[in-house]
Amino acid sequence: MIPSVHRPTRAIINLQAIADNVRTIQQHIPRDTKTYAVVKADAYGHGAVKTAHFISRSVDAFAVSNLDEALELRQSGISNDILILGPIAPEDVDLAKESALTVTVSSQNWLELARSQGVDMQGLTVHVKVDSGMGRIGVRSAEEANTLLAELQKSGSRVEGIFTHFATADEADDSKLQQQLAFFKNLLERLDNRPNLIHASNSAASLWHGETIFNAVRLGIAIYGLNPSGTALPLPYPLKPALSLESALIQVKKVEKGADIGYGASYTASAEQYIGTVPIGYADGWTRDLQGFSLLVDGLECEIVGRISMDQLTIRLSEPYPLGTKVTLIGSDGDKEISATDVAHKRDTISYEILCLLSSRIPRLYLGL
Numbered sequence: 001m002i003p004s005v006h007r008p009t010r011a012i013i014n015l016q017a018i019a020d021n022v023r024t025i026q027q028h029i030p031r032d033t034k035t036y037a038v039v040k041a042d043a044y045g046h047g048a049v050k051t052a053h054f055i056s057r058s059v060d061a062f063a064v065s066n067l068d069e070a071l072e073l074r075q076s077g078i079s080n081d082i083l084i085l086g087p088i089a090p091e092d093v094d095l096a097k098e099s100a101l102t103v104t105v106s107s108q109n110w111l112e113l114a115r116s117q118g119v120d121m122q123g124l125t126v127h128v129k130v131d132s133g134m135g136r137i138g139v140r141s142a143e144e145a146n147t148l149l150a151e152l153q154k155s156g157s158r159v160e161g162i163f164t165h166f167a168t169a170d171e172a173d174d175s176k177l178q179q180q181l182a183f184f185k186n187l188l189e190r191l192d193n194r195p196n197l198i199h200a201s202n203s204a205a206s207l208w209h210g211e212t213i214f215n216a217v218r219l220g221i222a223i224y225g226l227n228p229s230g231t232a233l234p235l236p237y238p239l240k241p242a243l244s245l246e247s248a249l250i251q252v253k254k255v256e257k258g259a260d261i262g263y264g265a266s267y268t269a270s271a272e273q274y275i276g277t278v279p280i281g282y283a284d285g286w287t288r289d290l291q292g293f294s295l296l297v298d299g300l301e302c303e304i305v306g307r308i309s310m311d312q313l314t315i316r317l318s319e320p321y322p323l324g325t326k327v328t329l330i331g332s333d334g335d336k337e338i339s340a341t342d343v344a345h346k347r348d349t350i351s352y353e354i355l356c357l358l359s360s361r362i363p364r365l366y367l368g369l
């Protein structure tokens, strides 16, 4: 979808905040730790190319979810290592090699498939994924890991790393995390040949569980300034949210008592009141279940009343603000702040989802660029 730039709705990205968050976290983990900045899903909605270029000298490497995301970064001129966290199709190994991308190999079956397709693994840089209890991708035993590592080496690939991923690093109860960590450590001890890079820590593990840090970390949500746990655990040190979302009033009207607002006439004015219309809707990722949540106008919280439409929503105002008055959906105005975590709480989800769902219709404006 083309960004709608002739509309006052925009996401404002503070790249310096991302760089500052990277540095803050690096100051709290062992100095020789390799930092992977996770910029998958367009850097959680912040713009992968812009984000990666801004922090390329502050981090060692980038991690993305799939081959296309990696190619986008490489083609934009990023020269750092780029790790693709999910398995690629074996027939795309040549593409990965041509762009010097690092791929994840997560099962013996994948290697067998590659072999049956005659894929040339020579010179491919790989990290082996271990499923220590997440249940998604990865080898599930030291035996499988040893076989896979040996066969990868035999195939001529360069096995650079081995890694795992925690399912509950963002929770107060760390019993499952400790089980996964013990499983991974035990597996590492039983390897015939240990790859150089060993990593397990996402943002949450890096913030709250230094004991999970081997010699690299994979930082996602925290570099964008959000608490990986929502509100379950306090941040060990402050981080700055990098994204704010703004729009403006495009219509303000006085409605009479009894007036219906929006699809389904789900809201009826209980008295004479002012209603403002804001050009953002569920096609922008501002989903219908945010009805009843608030936005900031002139430093005041204003409730979203009536259904959220595809392209517009309506709010109740305390006074007839002029057209063009700024509306803050994520960010601060005066001494009030609405965070992506607050939005997530209203929707019973996580801040990650709020950020990733902000659609490409919303232009991204970069502060200081």
Ligand SMILES: *Cc1c(COP(=O)(O)O)cnc(C)c1O
Pocket: 038, 040, 085, 165, 201, 202, 203, 204, 218, 219, 220, 221, 222, 228
């Ligand atoms: C997305 C992802 C991360 C980053 O997670 P955050 O919680 O955002 O830090 C790290 N590792 C893997 C394997 C991932 O898929």
